[in-house]
Amino acid sequence: MTEHHDGGCLCGDVRYRVSAQPVIQCYCCCATCRGASGAAAIPWIAVPNSGYAITKGEPVTFQSSDTVIRQFCGRCGTALNYRNTDYPDQRFQTDTLVAVASSSLDDIEAFPPNEVFHGDELPSWIDPENLCPGAKHHHGQGDDQSP
């Protein structure tokens, strides 16, 4: 696509450009995403690696589990991206997709989530159906056929 979307962290030290159409627009509510962010759920867009580039600064990399790399801004802490070399949902394989925390897009309204991963791990005070009505829910890793 010729259209692109820019984004970055809260302080502006790190900037990036998304130049590919998202393959996935989702929330992830897993305990690790919650821990990495401090939020109950993270809205992600997953795009081909070739359609994502850091255009300013150098994010900090943290390995949050054996096969997962997350990057964030070292100055202000904003969560930026997620890569997984072994996610059972094949769409997330690192050689094809990178997940971008869409809350950091300049146009945050551009890609509303339409899938929910790990809604069963939300805090007790959030109902997954309430968070994202009508979404396709994935309750286990790789369970991409769940209604």
Add this chain to the structure above:
Amino acid sequence: MCGAVRYAIDDVGAVANYCHCRSCRMATGGPVAAFVDLKPGAFAWTRDPATHYASSPGVRRGFCATCGTALTYEADDTPDEVHVMSPTLDDSTPFAPSGFFHEEERLAWLHLRLSGATT
């Protein structure tokens, strides 16, 4: 998340809320932030302290420099309050948010309502 930073709270009388503002969204990575409002004396770092970033004049946001987890919000104009991102609590169950701050900045696609609300 990595465990480098830990804290303890005294939750007696604590109130929980959501905040829709852009700074809270970006600092956490979430579509909305959820936090517990505490008095400063009811909050203490118990391992390494957080790294702080001034997201606006007079505002300090605490996060873990190792893994990026957003942890706290403090502001000079509310010196008697510490806001702790409630999803970082080991058990956030008792802290169902009771209201929304900055509703005017709510994302158009965020349908979240308060727990127990019917509309």
